[in-house]
Every structure is written in structure tokens, then in C-alpha cells.
Amino acid sequence: MKQTSVLDLANLPDADVVALAQHGREPAYRELIRRYERPVFSLVYRMVRDRELAEDLTQDTFIKVLSHIEKYRSEFKFSSWLFKIANNVAIDHLRRRQLDTVSMDGSPHATNSDLTEATSFELPNHDETPLQELEARELGSEIERAISQLRPEYRSCILLRHVEDKSYEEIAATLDLPLGTVKTYIHRARHELRKLLEHLKEDGIVPAEDPE
């Protein structure tokens, strides 16, 4: 295979860059990271809403994908494979975190208000760290907060559809879901977003009624 400079790599389609990576060309690995670090990080960050964690999960995603680059089959889109791993990494983390979560509002098994109070706790109110300030700036808009209210499955579907501009078929292939399920998830996600943004209807963002 012909030696390819970094400038040439930027002009090659994904499939060719992946082929070069499969031939052990390190610049091709770096080119794939350069192309997808922002889209993958954005997806993962919007899924987990924690910058530091998103950095780690994005790194894990690229390590997983690039360590097994020889297993990639060219009949699939590279980006679909990459987003599939990224989404799985994020969803796995969210599931684990859900298992580890302790309710601040008291035990769900409490039978009266005294017991509820006894099992609840409050976190001390620390000032915002620079990282939290950055997170608030990046994910603090109404639309970002509304996205964070969605179920993780809806969230990844709606982000892939509207932020990554993927077709329904691509999303189905990426997330290993039936096409009908993807359509349902996106439909429900849009419906929930409209409901969550209802208070902005005076700005003309959402309608007053939705006959569902």
C-alpha cells in the first residue's frame, strides 16, 4: 500500500483510512480519532452529563475500537460501528450508576414520614468548581436540560437523528434495534421534548396542544 501523508489522509474516505490503519499505519489511527473525537465525545457527554467521566468513556471507546480495528468489516459504516461502541459504553455506565444510586429522598421502603426522614440525607452545598461551571455552560441550555430528562435509549436515538443527522436505518444498525423501535423511540423523544419545553411556548418553540 502506498505511503500516505497526513494531509492526504484528511481527504480520504473513512473506509480507506480504516484500511490504512489495518495495515498498521499509526497516522491513520490518529486521523480516525481526529475525525470522530468531537462527535463521539458530544454523544457520550450528553448521555452521562459529566465531563470528566465522558472523557474517560470516550477514551475507552476509541481504545476498544482501534484495538480491534482488524475486525472491522467494510460493509458497515465505520461511524456506525464507532457510535455503537460509544453508545454501549455510555449505556453500560448509566446502568451501573443506576444500580449504585442511593436515594437522597429516603428509603423507598419507608412506611411513614418519620422513617422517610430518618433514611433521607442532604449533601453539603459546596461552591461550583470550574469543571461544574464549564459543564453548566456547555449543557445548561433549556434544550440540553430537556434532553437530559429523556430515557437513555430515547436520548441516544434523538441525538443520532438530529445532531449526527443519521437516517432511521443507520440508527437501527448503530444501536442494534429494529427499525420500528427506532421510529417509536424518536417519536416519543420528540413528544417528550415538546412537553418538556412547553413552558417556552410563548417563544413559539412548542405548540399548546398535542392530541396524542
Added chain:
Amino acid sequence: MNHRHLLPNEIDLLLDGESGFGVQPLREHVRGCPDCQGRLDAAKRVASRLSELPLIAPRYGLADRVMAQVPVFVPWHVSARDTITPYIPTGRVARLAAAGVTAVAGTLITGGSLWLAARGDLVAMVTGLAGESMQSAAADALGTLVVAVFGPQVVTVMQQLGPMGLAAAAGGFAAAALTTVAGLRHVAITTRARS
């Protein structure tokens, strides 16, 4: 005109820009129904807000952090080609000449190998003669060295003692050499300690 308001999934069809047989009546309905037009416009605005979300950059140096943990696997054929590539001329004429020389050299080596293989006896005889000649030359050189270092009497004594005597002499020489080295080292250490 259809007076039924559009269902949410029908709004989605229009939002996704679908163009099928069933979509045209929906479009016509929307054109004449301010309620549905309003809902479609609002859905479009939410979709537009989503698509305007910026891509967020991770901390600088992600590629370095990733590549520090990814083993770059180079297949053997690529590695072999990389080794040969620097020696291949870039010019067309030079490349043709190199190919010609390689072909001639390859043919000669192959022909020579086949010719030698067909004459196994000859090869064995030549190899044996060469081996004997080298062995004799090495023995002569060793004998000359021993005579020069220890004198002809020592050689006579060693010849009388045979292999056991030779081994004992070698052992004695090694022991003497080691003792000398140890002694010199001891003297050096003592001198350094005094100074």
C-alpha cells in the same frame, strides 16, 4: 378536504420530509389547517434547535492518550514490504534495470543450487576436503602459538601426557590466571583504600 387533525406520527412523517403516496394528503391538510400547521412548525423548531446543538471538544491530547494504550499491529507482509521498499529505485528506467538484475541473479542462484543438488557426491567431497583443510590449519596455528608462548619442551610433555594431561594443563593455566587476576584486584583495592 380532510378535517381530521394530524396524528403525532403523521407530523413526524412531514418533519422527516417523507414523500410517499400517503403523505401528499397530509401536506394538503396542513396547508388548510392553522392548528396542524402550528404544530408542524413547532416540531420543526424543536428539531432545528436539536440540529443546532454544537459539537463539544474533549480535553486536548485525546489522540496521544488513546494511542498510548493501543497496540499498532503491522501485518508481516506489510512489514516485509516496508523493509524492501527503501531499496527499490524510484525512476522507471532504474526500476526496470533493478528488476532485470534481480531476475538474472535469481536465475543464476536457482540454477547453481539445482546443479549442486544434482551432484550430491561432489558437494560432499568438496565440503569434506575444505573441512579437513581448515581443521589442519587451525591445529597448526594453535601448535605454533603454544610453542611461541611455552617453548617446545612443554609441547613434547603435553604430547606424552595425552588428552588428560592436556586438560590438567589447561586447568592449571586457568587457575594460575584466576589467581593472578584476584591478586592484582586485591592489590588495587588495598592501594585505593590507603590513598
